[in-house]
Amino acid sequence: MADQLVKVEDRTLKLTNMEKVLYPEAGFTKGQVIDYYARIAPVLLPHLKDRPVTLRRYPNGVDGQSFFEKNVARHAPEWVRTERLPTPGSSKGNEFLDFVVIEELATLAWVANLAALELHVPQWRIGNDPDLLVFDLDPGPPATVVECCQVALWLREELAEGGYEAWPKTSGSKGMQLYVPVEPGELDTWTYSRKLAERLAREYPRQVVATMAKAQRGGKVFIDWSQNRPAKTTIAPYSLRARPQPTVSTPVTWQEVEACDHVDDLTFTADEVRARVEELGDLLDYG
Structure with missing residues (x-):
């Protein structure tokens, strides 16, 4: 053409x-x-x-x-x-x-x-402090997004105790992210995310790791809190990913997170995401 x-x-x-x-x-x-x-x-x-x-x-x-x-x-x-x-x-x-x-x-x-x-x-808009706190959940094989879902539920509970609401989405690749909207300047997102990730790693040492060393990630979910550095970026909601299939970083419901027991449950392609949006709208509409 x-x-x-x-x-x-x-x-x-x-x-x-x-x-x-x-x-x-x-x-x-x-x-x-x-x-x-x-x-x-x-x-x-x-x-x-x-x-x-x-x-x-x-x-x-x-x-x-x-x-x-x-x-x-x-x-x-x-x-x-x-x-x-x-x-x-x-x-x-x-x-x-x-x-x-x-x-x-x-x-x-x-x-x-x-x-x-x-x-x-990034987690900030131009000229402003961060308006998003992000937790990037990265599974170390043989762990998958299924294990990420359990960690996401633990994070949701911890965040709720601190007065914050978490919104889940898939990464479109192997893991998932949690977004927590915050008022710019309200929170030191870097310190808060690191401390929370480290606390969960202590509470669930068989399932969670909070250190960068890849050697420690086997079969565990790495809570990557470093995504909250100002210079770091995260895959945008609804972005395609460069996988064999045209998968998408897809907002999901907490009910879907709770029910996930297979990778396919939280894997969505471009056509599927368009259909989801037509039916559900933007599940990351923080309102």
């Missing part, structure tokens, strides 16, 4: 290589990636609002090489919003980078056309 110019709201952009297969096992094309993001935009865009995005691009599909892109591509349309933000300690020595901020459908379609399958965002 030839390149095509399309009108997205009041923007014009060029879409290229629409028939290129990016998920070989599923036969899922770049055109389908763009279509998914366009259709899921009403629930995705609010979670990206005012957050600088780190793109993970797969120009040759999920079986090919990928790269993270923080700095906006040089050929970006002039209407793409960017924000110059400090990046101290950058591995490439850059003190500042110009991040893309996805605030409209056209920008979302543009990054999808770059084969940016994964969208990663």
